[in-house]
Amino acid sequence: MSLSELEKERDKLMEKRDRLEEKCDMLPQCEKDDGCETCKVYDQITQIDEKIEEIENKIETLRAEKEDEE
Numbered sequence: 220m221s222l223s224e225l226e227k228e229r230d231k232l233m234e235k236r237d238r239l240e241e242k243c244d245m246l247p248q249c250e251k252d253d254g255c256e257t258c259k260v261y262d263q264i265t266q267i268d269e270k271i272e273e274i275e276n277k278i279e280t281l282r283a284e285k286e287d288e289e
């Protein structure tokens with residue numbers, strides 16, 4: 220995957236994450252301090268976070284490779 224494709228993919232995930240976060244905020248159980256520990260939406264957010272991190276690592280690697288070429 221190219222750098223711009225990866226960036227697009229990351230932005231898409233971040234948008235999705237924002238929407239989930241909004242949803243999570245509105246759940247009654249999440250008003251409690253530890254409410255999100257059992258919240259399914261939060262679980263999804265965590266999974267997306269992991270994916271975003273993976274993509275960002277790839278982006279970093281690609282950027283570093285590019286800089287080497289220049």
Ligand SMILES: [Zn+2]
Nearest residue numbers: 243249255258
């Ligand atoms: Zn929650």
